[in-house]
Amino acid sequence: MGYILNLRKRVGHEPLISxxxxxxxxxxxxxxxxxxxxxxxxxxxPSGSKEIGESLAATASREITEETGIHAVNFKFITLLSGPSMQFTYPNGDQIDAVIAVYQAFTQDHQLIPQAGETDKVAFFDLDHLPTQITNFSRQILVAAELV
Known part of the structure:
Protein backbone atom coordinates (compact mmCIF):
# COMPACT_ATOMS: atom_id res chain seq x y z
CA MET A 1 0.00 0.00 0.00
CA GLY A 2 1.31 3.46 -0.87
CA TYR A 3 2.29 6.32 1.38
CA ILE A 4 -0.73 8.51 0.54
CA LEU A 5 -3.16 5.59 0.98
CA ASN A 6 -1.68 4.92 4.42
CA LEU A 7 -2.15 8.59 5.37
CA ARG A 8 -5.74 8.47 4.13
CA LYS A 9 -6.49 5.80 6.75
CA ARG A 10 -5.63 8.38 9.42
CA VAL A 11 -6.99 11.64 7.98
CA GLY A 12 -9.92 10.52 5.87
CA HIS A 13 -10.78 12.99 3.11
CA GLU A 14 -8.93 15.95 4.67
CA PRO A 15 -6.54 17.84 2.34
CA LEU A 16 -3.06 16.36 2.01
CA ILE A 17 0.00 17.87 0.41
CA SER A 18 0.74 15.33 -2.28
CA PRO A 46 0.63 9.43 -16.62
CA SER A 47 1.34 10.62 -13.10
CA GLY A 48 1.21 9.72 -9.46
CA SER A 49 2.39 10.23 -5.90
CA LYS A 50 5.95 9.85 -4.68
CA GLU A 51 6.74 6.97 -2.33
CA ILE A 52 9.11 7.19 0.66
CA GLY A 53 12.76 7.04 -0.46
CA GLU A 54 11.91 7.52 -4.13
CA SER A 55 13.25 10.33 -6.32
CA LEU A 56 10.74 12.32 -8.34
CA ALA A 57 12.26 11.04 -11.60
CA ALA A 58 11.84 7.48 -10.29
CA THR A 59 8.23 8.32 -9.39
CA ALA A 60 7.58 9.45 -12.96
CA SER A 61 9.21 6.32 -14.38
CA ARG A 62 7.30 3.97 -12.05
CA GLU A 63 3.94 5.63 -12.66
CA ILE A 64 4.42 5.58 -16.44
CA THR A 65 5.16 1.86 -16.35
CA GLU A 66 2.36 1.05 -13.88
CA GLU A 67 -0.31 3.02 -15.74
CA THR A 68 0.68 2.21 -19.33
CA GLY A 69 2.88 -0.89 -19.39
CA ILE A 70 5.67 0.89 -21.25
CA HIS A 71 9.22 1.78 -20.23
CA ALA A 72 10.36 5.35 -20.76
CA VAL A 73 13.98 6.55 -20.95
CA ASN A 74 16.01 9.77 -21.11
CA PHE A 75 14.11 11.62 -18.39
CA LYS A 76 14.57 15.39 -18.41
CA PHE A 77 13.08 17.73 -15.79
CA ILE A 78 10.70 20.28 -17.38
CA THR A 79 8.91 22.19 -14.60
CA LEU A 80 7.44 22.10 -11.10
CA LEU A 81 3.80 23.00 -10.51
CA SER A 82 2.20 23.94 -7.17
CA GLY A 83 -0.18 26.45 -5.63
CA PRO A 84 -3.92 27.08 -5.44
CA SER A 85 -4.55 25.86 -8.98
CA MET A 86 -3.12 22.46 -8.02
CA GLN A 87 -5.79 21.71 -5.41
CA PHE A 88 -8.19 18.93 -6.32
CA THR A 89 -10.99 16.85 -4.84
CA TYR A 90 -11.28 13.32 -6.22
CA PRO A 91 -14.71 11.82 -6.93
CA ASN A 92 -14.43 9.81 -3.67
CA GLY A 93 -13.98 13.05 -1.66
CA ASP A 94 -10.21 12.82 -1.05
CA GLN A 95 -8.61 16.27 -1.24
CA ILE A 96 -5.05 17.08 -2.28
CA ASP A 97 -2.83 20.12 -2.67
CA ALA A 98 -0.44 18.77 -5.29
CA VAL A 99 3.19 19.54 -5.97
CA ILE A 100 4.01 17.95 -9.33
CA ALA A 101 7.41 17.60 -10.97
CA VAL A 102 7.06 17.22 -14.73
CA TYR A 103 9.52 15.16 -16.77
CA GLN A 104 9.92 14.62 -20.49
CA ALA A 105 10.80 11.10 -21.57
CA PHE A 106 10.78 8.85 -24.63
CA THR A 107 9.77 5.29 -25.41
CA GLN A 108 10.24 2.79 -28.18
CA ASP A 109 7.56 0.48 -26.74
CA HIS A 110 4.44 -0.12 -28.79
CA GLN A 111 2.32 -2.35 -26.56
CA LEU A 112 0.18 -0.23 -24.26
CA ILE A 113 -1.39 -1.95 -21.25
CA PRO A 114 -3.87 0.01 -19.08
CA GLN A 115 -3.62 -0.50 -15.31
CA ALA A 116 -6.78 -2.25 -14.15
CA GLY A 117 -8.79 -0.07 -11.78
CA GLU A 118 -6.87 3.11 -12.55
CA THR A 119 -6.68 3.55 -16.32
CA ASP A 120 -9.27 2.34 -18.81
CA LYS A 121 -7.34 3.19 -21.98
CA VAL A 122 -3.84 4.23 -23.01
CA ALA A 123 -3.03 5.99 -26.29
CA PHE A 124 -0.56 8.23 -28.09
CA PHE A 125 -1.88 11.44 -29.66
CA ASP A 126 -0.47 13.80 -32.26
CA LEU A 127 0.39 17.17 -30.68
CA ASP A 128 -2.05 18.94 -32.99
CA HIS A 129 -4.86 16.47 -32.11
CA LEU A 130 -4.66 16.08 -28.33
CA PRO A 131 -7.76 14.89 -26.48
CA THR A 132 -10.10 17.71 -25.48
CA GLN A 133 -11.52 16.08 -22.34
CA ILE A 134 -8.42 16.14 -20.10
CA THR A 135 -7.78 16.60 -16.40
CA ASN A 136 -7.11 20.10 -15.10
CA PHE A 137 -3.66 19.02 -13.88
CA SER A 138 -2.77 17.73 -17.34
CA ARG A 139 -4.02 20.93 -18.98
CA GLN A 140 -1.84 22.98 -16.61
CA ILE A 141 1.16 20.78 -17.40
CA LEU A 142 0.62 21.18 -21.15
CA VAL A 143 0.40 24.97 -20.74
CA ALA A 144 3.52 25.11 -18.55
CA ALA A 145 5.42 22.96 -21.07
CA GLU A 146 4.18 25.26 -23.86
CA LEU A 147 2.48 22.40 -25.72
CA VAL A 148 -0.87 24.22 -26.01
Missing part, protein backbone atom coordinates in the same frame (compact mmCIF):
# COMPACT_ATOMS: atom_id res chain seq x y z
CA UNK A 19 4.17 15.34 -3.92
CA UNK A 20 4.31 13.53 -7.21
CA UNK A 21 5.50 13.44 -10.78
CA UNK A 22 4.04 13.37 -14.27
CA UNK A 23 5.47 12.30 -17.60
CA UNK A 24 5.37 13.91 -21.02
CA UNK A 25 6.21 10.70 -22.86
CA UNK A 26 6.84 10.78 -26.59
CA UNK A 27 7.06 7.88 -29.02
CA UNK A 28 9.21 7.67 -32.16
CA UNK A 29 6.49 9.53 -34.11
CA UNK A 30 6.63 12.47 -31.64
CA UNK A 31 3.17 11.62 -30.31
CA UNK A 32 2.33 12.26 -26.65
CA UNK A 33 1.14 9.52 -24.27
CA UNK A 34 -2.17 9.87 -22.40
CA UNK A 35 -4.17 7.60 -20.10
CA UNK A 36 -7.95 7.58 -19.73
CA UNK A 37 -8.55 7.69 -15.97
CA UNK A 38 -11.06 5.33 -14.38
CA UNK A 39 -11.89 7.76 -11.55
CA UNK A 40 -12.53 11.02 -13.44
CA UNK A 41 -13.36 9.59 -16.88
CA UNK A 42 -10.96 12.10 -18.43
CA UNK A 43 -7.71 11.78 -20.35
CA UNK A 44 -4.57 12.68 -18.41
CA UNK A 45 -0.83 12.40 -18.48
Missing amino acids: TGAAGLVYNASAQLLFVYRSDTHLWGL
Whole structure:
Protein backbone atom coordinates (compact mmCIF):
# COMPACT_ATOMS: atom_id res chain seq x y z
CA MET A 1 0.00 0.00 0.00
CA GLY A 2 1.31 3.46 -0.87
CA TYR A 3 2.29 6.32 1.38
CA ILE A 4 -0.73 8.51 0.54
CA LEU A 5 -3.16 5.59 0.98
CA ASN A 6 -1.68 4.92 4.42
CA LEU A 7 -2.15 8.59 5.37
CA ARG A 8 -5.74 8.47 4.13
CA LYS A 9 -6.49 5.80 6.75
CA ARG A 10 -5.63 8.38 9.42
CA VAL A 11 -6.99 11.64 7.98
CA GLY A 12 -9.92 10.52 5.87
CA HIS A 13 -10.78 12.99 3.11
CA GLU A 14 -8.93 15.95 4.67
CA PRO A 15 -6.54 17.84 2.34
CA LEU A 16 -3.06 16.36 2.01
CA ILE A 17 0.00 17.87 0.41
CA SER A 18 0.74 15.33 -2.28
CA THR A 19 4.17 15.34 -3.92
CA GLY A 20 4.31 13.53 -7.21
CA ALA A 21 5.50 13.44 -10.78
CA ALA A 22 4.04 13.37 -14.27
CA GLY A 23 5.47 12.30 -17.60
CA LEU A 24 5.37 13.91 -21.02
CA VAL A 25 6.21 10.70 -22.86
CA TYR A 26 6.84 10.78 -26.59
CA ASN A 27 7.06 7.88 -29.02
CA ALA A 28 9.21 7.67 -32.16
CA SER A 29 6.49 9.53 -34.11
CA ALA A 30 6.63 12.47 -31.64
CA GLN A 31 3.17 11.62 -30.31
CA LEU A 32 2.33 12.26 -26.65
CA LEU A 33 1.14 9.52 -24.27
CA PHE A 34 -2.17 9.87 -22.40
CA VAL A 35 -4.17 7.60 -20.10
CA TYR A 36 -7.95 7.58 -19.73
CA ARG A 37 -8.55 7.69 -15.97
CA SER A 38 -11.06 5.33 -14.38
CA ASP A 39 -11.89 7.76 -11.55
CA THR A 40 -12.53 11.02 -13.44
CA HIS A 41 -13.36 9.59 -16.88
CA LEU A 42 -10.96 12.10 -18.43
CA TRP A 43 -7.71 11.78 -20.35
CA GLY A 44 -4.57 12.68 -18.41
CA LEU A 45 -0.83 12.40 -18.48
CA PRO A 46 0.63 9.43 -16.62
CA SER A 47 1.34 10.62 -13.10
CA GLY A 48 1.21 9.72 -9.46
CA SER A 49 2.39 10.23 -5.90
CA LYS A 50 5.95 9.85 -4.68
CA GLU A 51 6.74 6.97 -2.33
CA ILE A 52 9.11 7.19 0.66
CA GLY A 53 12.76 7.04 -0.46
CA GLU A 54 11.91 7.52 -4.13
CA SER A 55 13.25 10.33 -6.32
CA LEU A 56 10.74 12.32 -8.34
CA ALA A 57 12.26 11.04 -11.60
CA ALA A 58 11.84 7.48 -10.29
CA THR A 59 8.23 8.32 -9.39
CA ALA A 60 7.58 9.45 -12.96
CA SER A 61 9.21 6.32 -14.38
CA ARG A 62 7.30 3.97 -12.05
CA GLU A 63 3.94 5.63 -12.66
CA ILE A 64 4.42 5.58 -16.44
CA THR A 65 5.16 1.86 -16.35
CA GLU A 66 2.36 1.05 -13.88
CA GLU A 67 -0.31 3.02 -15.74
CA THR A 68 0.68 2.21 -19.33
CA GLY A 69 2.88 -0.89 -19.39
CA ILE A 70 5.67 0.89 -21.25
CA HIS A 71 9.22 1.78 -20.23
CA ALA A 72 10.36 5.35 -20.76
CA VAL A 73 13.98 6.55 -20.95
CA ASN A 74 16.01 9.77 -21.11
CA PHE A 75 14.11 11.62 -18.39
CA LYS A 76 14.57 15.39 -18.41
CA PHE A 77 13.08 17.73 -15.79
CA ILE A 78 10.70 20.28 -17.38
CA THR A 79 8.91 22.19 -14.60
CA LEU A 80 7.44 22.10 -11.10
CA LEU A 81 3.80 23.00 -10.51
CA SER A 82 2.20 23.94 -7.17
CA GLY A 83 -0.18 26.45 -5.63
CA PRO A 84 -3.92 27.08 -5.44
CA SER A 85 -4.55 25.86 -8.98
CA MET A 86 -3.12 22.46 -8.02
CA GLN A 87 -5.79 21.71 -5.41
CA PHE A 88 -8.19 18.93 -6.32
CA THR A 89 -10.99 16.85 -4.84
CA TYR A 90 -11.28 13.32 -6.22
CA PRO A 91 -14.71 11.82 -6.93
CA ASN A 92 -14.43 9.81 -3.67
CA GLY A 93 -13.98 13.05 -1.66
CA ASP A 94 -10.21 12.82 -1.05
CA GLN A 95 -8.61 16.27 -1.24
CA ILE A 96 -5.05 17.08 -2.28
CA ASP A 97 -2.83 20.12 -2.67
CA ALA A 98 -0.44 18.77 -5.29
CA VAL A 99 3.19 19.54 -5.97
CA ILE A 100 4.01 17.95 -9.33
CA ALA A 101 7.41 17.60 -10.97
CA VAL A 102 7.06 17.22 -14.73
CA TYR A 103 9.52 15.16 -16.77
CA GLN A 104 9.92 14.62 -20.49
CA ALA A 105 10.80 11.10 -21.57
CA PHE A 106 10.78 8.85 -24.63
CA THR A 107 9.77 5.29 -25.41
CA GLN A 108 10.24 2.79 -28.18
CA ASP A 109 7.56 0.48 -26.74
CA HIS A 110 4.44 -0.12 -28.79
CA GLN A 111 2.32 -2.35 -26.56
CA LEU A 112 0.18 -0.23 -24.26
CA ILE A 113 -1.39 -1.95 -21.25
CA PRO A 114 -3.87 0.01 -19.08
CA GLN A 115 -3.62 -0.50 -15.31
CA ALA A 116 -6.78 -2.25 -14.15
CA GLY A 117 -8.79 -0.07 -11.78
CA GLU A 118 -6.87 3.11 -12.55
CA THR A 119 -6.68 3.55 -16.32
CA ASP A 120 -9.27 2.34 -18.81
CA LYS A 121 -7.34 3.19 -21.98
CA VAL A 122 -3.84 4.23 -23.01
CA ALA A 123 -3.03 5.99 -26.29
CA PHE A 124 -0.56 8.23 -28.09
CA PHE A 125 -1.88 11.44 -29.66
CA ASP A 126 -0.47 13.80 -32.26
CA LEU A 127 0.39 17.17 -30.68
CA ASP A 128 -2.05 18.94 -32.99
CA HIS A 129 -4.86 16.47 -32.11
CA LEU A 130 -4.66 16.08 -28.33
CA PRO A 131 -7.76 14.89 -26.48
CA THR A 132 -10.10 17.71 -25.48
CA GLN A 133 -11.52 16.08 -22.34
CA ILE A 134 -8.42 16.14 -20.10
CA THR A 135 -7.78 16.60 -16.40
CA ASN A 136 -7.11 20.10 -15.10
CA PHE A 137 -3.66 19.02 -13.88
CA SER A 138 -2.77 17.73 -17.34
CA ARG A 139 -4.02 20.93 -18.98
CA GLN A 140 -1.84 22.98 -16.61
CA ILE A 141 1.16 20.78 -17.40
CA LEU A 142 0.62 21.18 -21.15
CA VAL A 143 0.40 24.97 -20.74
CA ALA A 144 3.52 25.11 -18.55
CA ALA A 145 5.42 22.96 -21.07
CA GLU A 146 4.18 25.26 -23.86
CA LEU A 147 2.48 22.40 -25.72
CA VAL A 148 -0.87 24.22 -26.01
